[in-house]
Amino acid sequence: MKAKRILAALLGGIMMLSMAACSNDGKNEGSSAGSSQAGEETADSLTIWAWDDTFNVAAAKTAIKYYAEKEPDVKVNVVSMAQDDIIQKLNAALSTGTYDGLPNITLIEDYRIQNFLTSYPGEIKELTGSVDPSKFADYKLKFMTDVDKIYGVPFDSGVTALFYRTDILEEAGYQEDDMEDLTWEKYIEIGKAVKEKTGKAMLTLDPSDIGQIRIMMQSAGEWYVKEDGETVNIKDNQALKDAVAIYKEMVDSGISKQVADWDSFVGAFQKGEVATVPSGCWIASSIRAAEDQNGKWAVAPIPRLGNNEKSVNSSNLGGASWYVLENVKGADTAVKFLAETFASNDDLMNDLVSEISLVSTLKSAGELENYKKENEFFGGQKVFEDFADWTEQIPAVNYGLHTYAVEDIMTEAVQSIVKGADMEKTLQNAQSQAEAAVG
Amino acid sequence: MGKKRLARAFKYLWLTVVSFISVFPFFWMIIGSTNRSIDVTRGKLTPGNYFMENLNTLLASDQGFLRSLLNSAVIAVLTTILALLISSLAGYGFEIFRSKARDRLFSVLLLSMMVPFSALMIPLYRFFGSLGKTPLKIIGLNTLPSVIIPTLSTAFLIFFFRQNTKSFPKDILEAARMDGLGELAIFFQIYFPTMKATYAAAAIITFMNSWNNYLWPLIALQTPDKRTVPLVISALGTSYTPDYGLIMTAIVIATLPTALVFFVMQKHFVAGMLGSVK
Numbered sequence: 264m265k266a267k268r269i270l271a272a273l274l275g276g277i278m279m280l281s282m283a284a285c286s287n288d289g290k291n292e293g294s295s296a297g298s299s300q301a302g303e304e305t306a307d308s309l310t311i312w313a314w315d316d317t318f319n320v321a322a323a324k325t326a327i328k329y330y331a332e333k334e335p336d337v338k339v340n341v342v343s344m345a346q347d348d349i350i351q352k353l354n355a356a357l358s359t360g361t362y363d364g365l366p367n368i369t370l371i372e373d374y375r376i377q378n379f380l381t382s383y384p385g386e387i388k389e390l391t392g393s394v395d396p397s398k399f400a401d402y403k404l405k406f407m408t409d410v411d412k413i414y415g416v417p418f419d420s421g422v423t424a425l426f427y428r429t430d431i432l433e434e435a436g437y438q439e440d441d442m443e444d445l446t447w448e449k450y451i452e453i454g455k456a457v458k459e460k461t462g463k464a465m466l467t468l469d470p471s472d473i474g475q476i477r478i479m480m481q482s483a484g485e486w487y488v489k490e491d492g493e494t495v496n497i498k499d500n501q502a503l504k505d506a507v508a509i510y511k512e513m514v515d516s517g518i519s520k521q522v523a524d525w526d527s528f529v530g531a532f533q534k535g536e537v538a539t540v541p542s543g544c545w546i547a548s549s550i551r552a553a554e555d556q557n558g559k560w561a562v563a564p565i566p567r568l569g570n571n572e573k574s575v576n577s578s579n580l581g582g583a584s585w586y587v588l589e590n591v592k593g594a595d596t597a598v599k600f601l602a603e604t605f606a607s608n609d610d611l612m613n614d615l616v617s618e619i620s621l622v623s624t625l626k627s628a629g630e631l632e633n634y635k636k637e638n639e640f641f642g643g644q645k646v647f648e649d650f651a652d653w654t655e656q657i658p659a660v661n662y663g664l665h666t667y668a669v670e671d672i673m674t675e676a677v678q679s680i681v682k683g684a685d686m687e688k689t690l691q692n693a694q695s696q697a698e699a700a701v702g
Numbered sequence: 703m704g705k706k707r708l709a710r711a712f713k714y715l716w717l718t719v720v721s722f723i724s725v726f727p728f729f730w731m732i733i734g735s736t737n738r739s740i741d742v743t744r745g746k747l748t749p750g751n752y753f754m755e756n757l758n759t760l761l762a763s764d765q766g767f768l769r770s771l772l773n774s775a776v777i778a779v780l781t782t783i784l785a786l787l788i789s790s791l792a793g794y795g796f797e798i799f800r801s802k803a804r805d806r807l808f809s810v811l812l813l814s815m816m817v818p819f820s821a822l823m824i825p826l827y828r829f830f831g832s833l834g835k836t837p838l839k840i841i842g843l844n845t846l847p848s849v850i851i852p853t854l855s856t857a858f859l860i861f862f863f864r865q866n867t868k869s870f871p872k873d874i875l876e877a878a879r880m881d882g883l884g885e886l887a888i889f890f891q892i893y894f895p896t897m898k899a900t901y902a903a904a905a906i907i908t909f910m911n912s913w914n915n916y917l918w919p920l921i922a923l924q925t926p927d928k929r930t931v932p933l934v935i936s937a938l939g940t941s942y943t944p945d946y947g948l949i950m951t952a953i954v955i956a957t958l959p960t961a962l963v964f965f966v967m968q969k970h971f972v973a974g975m976l977g978s979v980k
Contacts, residue, residue, distance in 0.1 A: 315941040316763065342926050343765060345940040348933065355921040359824060361831035364844050364924025526946070530743035545942045552740050552943065581942075 306593025308338040309600060310366040314346040318545070319370050319583065321619050322418070326604040329611050333603060337596060346372065357383045362590050367597035370418070372583045374666040377406050377492055379586075380414060381664055387414050388587040388594050393602045400624040402579060402657040406492075414586065416606045419545065420622040421582030422654040423478050423565040425450075426532075426550055427539040429642060430559050435460045435538075439561055444576060446569030447479065447509045450539075454518030457538045464520035465538050467531045468513060470681075471523075473674050474580050478541065479506035482578035483571045484658035487673065487697070492663030495701065497673070498694040504686065505568045511681050541565055543580035544622045544650045551640050558639065562646050564653055577656035582624075622650040629655075665701040672696045731957070734950030742946035756951040765934045766926055767952060774913055774930040775959065777849050781912040782905050785854050790901065792855065793863025794893060798875065808864075815857040819917060826852055827921055844924040853912060859904055866900040867893075902970030909963050931956045 313319040323341040330339060344352075349369060356365050357379075371379060380387055391412050396404050403417035427442055435457040445453075454465030468475065480486065483502035488495055497503060513519045520537060522528045532540050533553040540546060550560060568574035585605055587597045604611055609631060615621035616633035628634060629651035637643045676693040680686050734742045737750040760767050796808055833842035841847040870893065878888045894901070916932045923929055935956060938949050964971070 314937070316765075316938070317945075318942055343937050344933075345936040347940070348920055348936055351917075352921050352924075355824060355827050359828045359831060361827065361834075361843070363831065363834050363842075525944075526743060529943075530745060533740055534744050549943045 304593070304595040306367070306596050307336060308340070309368065309593055309597055311339065311341040311368045311370075312344055312349050312366040313341060313370040314344055314349060316343050317548075318619050318621075319418075322615050322621060325614055325618060326608075326611055329608060330600055330604055334599075337600070339600060342366065350375065353379070357386050362588075365588055365591045367591050367593050368585055368587055368601065370583050371415075371586055372581070373403070373406060373421075374662050376415065376584065376586070377662060377664050380407075386589055388589040388598065389414055390416065390587065390598060390601070393598050394606045398607070398625055398627065400626060400654050400657065402659040403582070403584065403624045405659040406662045407584060415584040416586075416601045417584045417624040418605060419582050420624045420650065420654040421543040421545065421579045422622060422650050422657060423542065423578045423580050424544050424650065424653065425539055425541045425563045425565050426546065426560055427563065428535070428556070428559050429561050431457060431461055431463055431538040439563075442561070442563040445563065445566035447566045448569040450566045451509070451512055451516055451518060454513070454538075455516055458518050461538070463536060463538050465518040466513070466520070466541060467522045467528050467537055468510075468519040469522050469524065469528055470678055471674060473510070473670065473677050475541070476503070476506045476510055476673070476677065477670075478565060478578045478580050479509060479568055479574075481658060481660055482565065482567055482576070483574040484660060486660040486662060487666060487669040488661070488663035490661055492661045493701075495665075495669065495694055495697045497669070497697060498687075498690045502568065502571055502574065504690065505571045505574075507677055507680055507686060507690075509568065510677060514681050543582070545581065545620075547646070548620050558642050560641050561644055562641055562649060564649075573658075575656060575658060577653045577658070579657045616647055622647065622654060624654060626655065665697075668700050669697045672700060731950055731953055734946060735954045737947050739944070739946045739948070742950065752947055753951065756947045759945070759948055760951055764926075765937060766929065767934055767955075769927055770929045770931045770934045771955070773846065773928060777846055777919075777930060778909050778912040778959075781850050781853055782908045784850070785856065785859060785908050786901060786904055788855050789859035789904070790863045790897070791889065792860045794867050794889060796860065796864045797867035797870075798872075811857050811860060822852075823917065823921065826918070830922060843922055844928055846928065848922045849915075849919050849930070852918060853915065859908065862904060863900065866897065870896065899970045899973040902967040906964055906967050906971050910960050913960050
């Protein structure tokens with residue numbers, strides 16, 4: 264009797280829910296179409312959303328200072344929020360077509376932007392004509408352009424580099440020359456020597472974050488999805504297979520130290536427990552925070568996949584770009600702001616090198632004065648010039664719609680392969696799981 | 703005798719280990735707030751003298767930490783008072799007044815506990831968003847009431863009050879009615895003072911939930927001046943190079959109010975969770 268009653272209530276509840284869902288869908292289309300025509304184009308104040316006070320937010324503030332000299336009448340504010348929070352808020356607002364309180368300009372991570380462009384057509388403003396794509400590194404354009412349309416302003420480079428401790432490698436018998444033009448196979452060999460002679464690990468690996476595999480895969484111009492951004496590309500992805508094999512070798516050969524999260528990843532090199540850090544250039548500021556290691560670090564290009572002909576000594580990890588929201592009042596003013604600052608201003612980029620150690624994706628940046636400075640911490644190396652050079656060599660891939668969804672599945676697959684599961688079979692499984700998840 | 707002593711020694715050893723595990727995160731948090739970021743990542747376990755510096759950086763940052771403390775306090779206090787009033791009235795009513803539909807209604811109410819908040823989020827957002835174009839703007843998105851209202855009546859609290867009302871002596875009600883006391887007066891003058899322990903337990907739970915609430919304030923509040931503490935802490939946390947000392951300092955300060963509320967009401971809390979009238 265009781266069970267029957269509960270069942271009835273449950274069914275009733277489900278019915279109500281689904282009815283609510285249907286009516287939501289209907290309204291959604293209507294309201295977003297309506298307001299896209301109503302949005303006003305200019306405004307005397309702008310809002311920017313970005314994350315990271317010491318990096319993106321600081322960059323926006325400097326840009327605002329530059330813009331204030333040109334357009335003192337336009338007031339620009341930057342709001343600092345966590346990246347996940349920005350995603351959450353944008354999703355809630357754009358899916359309901361509620362534009363109150365949304366920013367004019369927002370920073371979105373490169374891995375995610377395709378999802379926004381596809382899920383919310385007409386919400387992100389096309390910047391063709393205001394932003395010249397030819398000024399930027401090719402790899403940054405792949406995911407924000409559609410034929411000859413461009414939707415964003417590329418910002419920071421996530422160019423990868425191999426940061427290494429010269430003192431530890433010397434102890435193991437390697438000079439700086441040995442670190443140039445490496446393959447991952449050779450890297451593992453060096454790692455074994457380092458482990459044997461110094462007892463230190465070559466690098467840290469975090470089983471819950473397979474950024475390392477993304478780095479290797481992109482160095483060969485491949486991604487979790489094919490060129491079209493939608494077709495899952497796992498089981499026949501040779502670069503991915505090579506990358507997973509290297510990853511497994513790094514674990515099996517004992518040259519890696521396992522860490523559990525970002526905190527212990529940063530802690531490991533700050534405590535001097537690892538000989539190298541293969542990561543995005545943005546990790547440089549965390550490395551430099553360990554002042555007692557001054558002069559002991561150097562930077563080399565990231566190793567390439569020795570078995571893969573397409574793989575080069577350059578790749579990318581992370582990075583984000585600026586976008587304008589079409590339906591928030593002041594879209595044109597926002598475009599003007601970006602065009603005057605991040606899309607063109609070399610002086611701004613030069614300042615940002617010293618202020619936040621920005622590696623810009625503007626091609627002209629490599630010529631800037633601050634890029635040519637020798638960096639004392641890295642033994643006098645002109646690291647920014649190197650970063651800028653390598654940025655131009657990053658193979659362009661389309662990150663597509665589902666980077667993080669596929670990555671969740673791949674993280675698990677990689678762990679079982681490391682534990683000894685058959686690679687072909689596991690990747691086959693991962694492929695079908697991913698297809699089901701994103702289909 | 704020896705056996706008993708050994709058993710006791712093991713018991714204390716076990717309790718020591720368990721309490722160490724539960725207290726360590728707090729210890730680590732407080733130590734972390736007195737150190738520089740690099741010492742935190744290096745795992746330094748001794749207090750440093752950077753607390754004031756961390757505090758100054760926190761107060762000087764544009765995050766508006768003090769403002770967020772005030773917002774959180776207003777939201778948490780108002781939510782607690784209103785939620786307790788509404789839910790206790792409902793729980794009391796469900797138990798005291800009889801009707802045919804009562805249990806059916808109650809099971810539907812309990813079912814609503816199974817709907818995760820993420821499923822309600824978008825409809826709620828749309829609802830409060832639509833108020834923005836009406837005179838009800840003052841409770842629309844980006845206002846403190848928009849955060850308070852959806853959390854005022856929760857199935858859990860109503861259930862909690864109803865359960866505790868079961869042990870409330872009904873004879874008193876009869877006596878009061880005979881003496882001519884109105885139903886509302888009975889509630890406020892007799893029920894409320896008797897159930898203080900239940901209210902205390904409910905107050906702690908509601909205050910903590912409201913103070914730590916993250917998802918709904920995140921999407922409902924837009925401008926920086928309306929933000930609550932968890933939102934500010936979240937903003938401090940994502941960065942290529944997080945300042946762990948600063949984050950720990952913010953968390954220590956954010957933990958104080960809930961700790962305070964808990965310790966003040968601790969005595970009642972235990973009694974309330976066990977059932978108030980013995």
